[in-house]
Amino acid sequence: DITNAQILIFPGVGSFGVCIENLNKKGYFEPLKAYVSAGKPFYGICLGMQSLFEGSEETAGLKGLGVVPGNVGKFQDPNVSIPHMGWNSLRIQKNAPMVSDFKSLEHRFYFVHSFRASPTAQNKDWILSLTDYGSPENTFISSLQMGKVAASQFHPEKSGQNGLSFLSAFLKQATMVDLPEVVNVPCEGRTQLAKRIIACLDVRSNDAGDLVVTKGDQYDVREKQEGGDVRNLGKPVELANRYSDDGADEVTFLNITSFRGDVVDAPMLRMLELTSEKVFVPLTIGGGIRGYTDSQGVFHSALDVASAYFRSGADKVSIGSDAVDAAEKFRGDNIKDGTSCIEQISNVYGRQAVVISVDPKRVYVNSKDESKHTVLEVEDGKLCWWQCTVKGGRETRDLDAFELAQACEELGAGEILLNCIDKDGQNAGFDIALIGQMKKSVSIPVIASSGAGNPQHFIEVFEKTNADAGLAAGIFHRREVGIDEVKNAVIGANIPCRPI
Secondary structure, three states, rough: OOOOOEEEEEOOOOEEEEEEEEHHHHHHHHHHHHHHOOOOOEEEHHHHHHHOOEEEEEHEEEEEOOOOEEEEOOOOOOOOOEEEEEEEEEEEEEEOHHOOOOOOOOOOEEEEEOOOEEOOOHHHHHHHEOOOOHHHHHEEEEEEEEEEEEEEEEOOHHHHHHHHHHHHHHHHHHOOOOOOOOOOOOOOOOOOOOOEEEEEEEEHHHOOOOOEEEEEEEOOOEEEOOOEEEOOOOHHHHHHHHHHHHHHOOEEEEEEOOOOOOOOHHHHHHHHHHHOOOOOOOOOEOOOOOOEEEOOOOEHHHHHHHHHHHHHOOOOEEEOHHHHHHHHHHHHOOOOOOOOOOHHHHHHOOHHHEEEEEEEEEEEEOOOOOOOOOOEEEEHOOHHHHHHHOOOEEHHHHEEHHHHHHHHHHOOOOEEEEOOOOOOOOOOOOOOHHHHHHHHHHHOOEEOOOOOOOHHHHHHHHHOOOEEEEEEEEEOOOOOOHHHHHHHHHOOOOOOEEEO
């Protein structure tokens, strides 16, 4: 099939080693190498681009396809979050047809990767664009093109209209009989990773059994009157489509009822499938990402559950209570045995696919000596630490938010979704002390959540904590604040952000 293909698109997620080993195991390696080496129409995406190189530091000693000179290596700047995750722009190096509709340093695309290919004298003829992240040593090849062979480190299928246009340009190029002459047009300046604005949809069934988007007040999602039903703020697929059209950089679904039963019949899977048909930005799904036994008595691992979500259109899975269990075990024995849900999923799909949802609550103390945990000063000079909770905030553990996040990063998580029960639904602003300390505690990206009430709150959290993203739910659902209002305010404050 590879040999006879007229056009070949090779998307890839996960680790370099797993990718190359699977290509070899299935007998695809040599036919694929021959296809690309012959200059046939080919487009590699993310890991599909990295596989074109000679090898990767991610899996030392394992040879890549070797079509493009050079090796893939780690990012070197300790002052930036890894993975490089979010919307960055390009420095276009050629006047090729694939990039004729885009402007350097302006149009943004979605990246998510921990390793990158560096530009060298040996591969300079392949380079279509470069992208910057942190120090100059971190500048990497963001797209390649030679003849009808092309590749990108970014995900066009998750880059909104820009990505769809890029894919269309590749397909047009693939069918050309004669390609136009390409001239080098180096671009100076530096690209900047944008702060992400994320729309979150808390999804659960109401008392009538319908799947609805709801929003809690300190995690209570029912109307205040006695016997009140679950707050219904809309249908999840319709809202996700609206937020994508409004400019959300990502959409997150949190399944707060954790449906059980046979996974293939789970309503969340169908919801993801319908959403991914029209929404071309990253989708995260959380809730119920753990091993379980179905109605036929068959056990499904956390990896099985995550895989079902990925096949239905999810790009990342968010793990909550089970992450606390995994962190406690790891902190107790300091052993990574591959059995935790975090390890199972990240070992196959890569750490960028695993988000840890941290649900802490404040515990106030009179002095820093009163607790063994990290105690910080908050509003009005009060002191507190942030205790981890499980089961939707109903139970607490003797573990603070920073200990949890550090353990999960060590186990293979790629991002922290940082909530705060005390701030949830209050519209009084994010927990700046909590988020600022979290950014100092981990090297993976941190999403600020809980408490947003107006655009200034996003500006404040970005300026004071350097959070990688800001998330909101209720203010978007109720149309109290528009995503465009938030983005315009953030851009107006000279903070890099993807425009509408």
